[in-house]
Amino acid sequence: MKWLSSNWDLVWQLVFAHVALSVPPIVIGFVIAIPLGWVANRYRVSRGIILLVLGLLYTIPSIPLFIFMPLFLGTPLLSPVNVTVALTIYAVALMVRSAADGLRSVDPDILQAASAMGYSGWQRFWRVELPLAGPVLLAGLRVVSASTVSLATIGSVVGVSSLGYLFINGFQRNIPGEVITGIVATLVIAVVFDLLLVLVGRLLLPWSRRDSRVRARDVARSRTAVLTGAG
Amino acid sequence: MNLFFDGIAWILDSANQGGPGGWIARLGEQLAYTFGAVAIAAVIAVPLGYLVGHTGRGRDLAVSLSGGFRALPSLGLLILLGLGLGIGFRAPLLTFVILAIPPILAGAYAGFEAIDRKTIDAARALGMTELQIVGRVEVPLGLPLLIGGIRSGVLQVVATATLAAYVSGGALGVFIFEGFSTRNYAEALGASILVTVLALVLEGIFALIQRLVVPRGVVAKEPTEIRTRSSRPVAVAGLPAQEGK
Known part of the structure; x- marks a missing residue:
């Protein structure tokens, strides 16, 4: 406490x-992961290849990855660019799985209904598929956020300023x-980021709470898959 | 890319290989940390996870524990324990045990949870005792996900073991930090390549094990999607194999 008060x-x-x-x-990783997740979800072959490659990238430990950059x-x-790019790679690797799972969790009947109502493929994706995949995407993004915030401390080992400096200096x-x-x-x-994400989720996905029982299962399943690294 | 070959050359240079300070010995230390920490963590986390998975009690606590630990910076924990326990192997080992517990715990209870309740009800209806249900139904069916948890624990520790050198705990990180402080990029790169190859090899081995432990009789089949879904419930116990693949 004494140290903190004199080093605010x-x-x-x-x-x-x-x-x-x-x-x-976190942001760039999310943006890149959506189209990749869509491709992974669309064709069975691409799903295997994309998830395998990203799984291997995620396997590369952080310090070596910083050094390879x-x-x-x-x-x-x-x-610092090394750390940013490396963290983005991890974020994409984690997020694509959630994106593919999220898009897969959308009921195919709903998609057919949307097509029947005259939505083009592009409209259907933005107005129906993506919002309905929202809860699973959000769950994935929360995992990405927590792990990115934690990994950023390692950047200080390779001389990039972050809270990790306090560990090394301490x-x-x-x-x-x-x-x-x-x-x-x-x-x-990490907690503040998580609360912000939950808040944004509440604002953007107001229906997800009503329909929570079915969704909770998809979300829990996707989270377990991420945690146990099942891929 | 020339630098990359410098890294390879560093690995191939026999002066860097043998002896107590060579990379072969350091690689051994990295592996010893990994399997030591994961073994200790498994002894703690597997029974706990099975208890949570079987009874369903304390599930929320286990979920938030395994989720919350993701945000805990491993370097900070390692250094804090290093300041408390002194330099050497104890602080890193304890850190890695703490890191490995959440994924293994998650794998253990998720493995139980993913089992179709009907399967367990059927086992109970057949007259199995609770212990038999755990031992003959839940453990085998949950094995792929448990191995998945152990796999992610192993990967996390083998990656983080690089940091052990920070508190003089040895392992391959020694070369990375040494390379950094002496501006010897080839050395840091060579050790980085070794750590990466080690992680990829372990990942491959565990992916294989995870496939092998799927019990016979559990059909590992992708669900056929779109238009072909039957209105009747899917066959019993399709889940674990699917999730653990």
Whole structure:
């Protein structure tokens, strides 16, 4: 506590750096994952290939992935871009599975009804398929958000500023309070992000609560699949 | 890409291979952490997960526990324990045990939960005792998902074991941090390649095991979609194999 009270500025600064480091991968990862998830859901062959490749990418441990990045991007070793791209890769790898599962959870009868009512494929996707896949997408996005926020701390090992700095500095100077501050601040960011996502979900998907029993099963199943890495 | 070959050259250089400080010994340490931590975690988490899965009690707690741990920064935990327990292998091992518990717990209870209730009711109607239901019905049917949980625990630990070097706990991370502080990119890259290959090999082995443990009699079949769905319920116990694939 004593450490925290005299280092507020540093902690705030790192909190902002951490948020700035973790938001782009979550957003970009989500945007990339939707079309990939659609393709994965559309054809059986593509589902196998896409999920296999992303599963392998997700298997690459974080520090090695940060270190590989300069090879592919031509960036300097200590560049924050390495961490952003690596975290985006993880986010895509996690999210595509949820996207495919979410799109699959939409009742085919509903899609046929939409087509019968004259929706084109494009309209049907945006107005029917995507919103109905929403709850599963949201569950996936919450997992992505929590894991990205946590992984961003590793960036400090390769010299990219984040709350992980408090761990490393706290270890070198032997100040447990500093390390605890870092852990708590990371958890707080993760919880705030999670609450924001739930809030956005409530606003965008107001029907999902009414229909909650059926959805809860799909959501729980998708979450279990993500947790146990079943793929 | 030249740098990549420098990394490969570092691995192939016999000066970096043998002896207590060579990468072969460090790889062994990485594996020892992985399997040691996962074994300890399994001893704790599997019975707990089975209890939750069989009784259905404490499910919410188990779910939020396994979900919430995802946000816990492993580096922070490792360093905090390192400050408490001192440098060496104890802090990393304890960290990895803590990391491996949530996925294994989730795999254990999810494996039980994914079983069609009718299957369990049928077992009970046949006169099986609760213990028999657990041992002969739930454990075999839940095995693919349990292995899935262990697989993700193993992957998490084998990846995170790289950090052990931060508190002087050895393993392959030694070369990565050394490479960083001495600006020897080839060394850091070589060790990174080793860690990645190790993770991919373990992933492959566990994917294979997960397939092999699907009990005979459980048909691992993709559900046929769109227009061909029958209005009658799907055959019993199709779920675990599907989910654990």
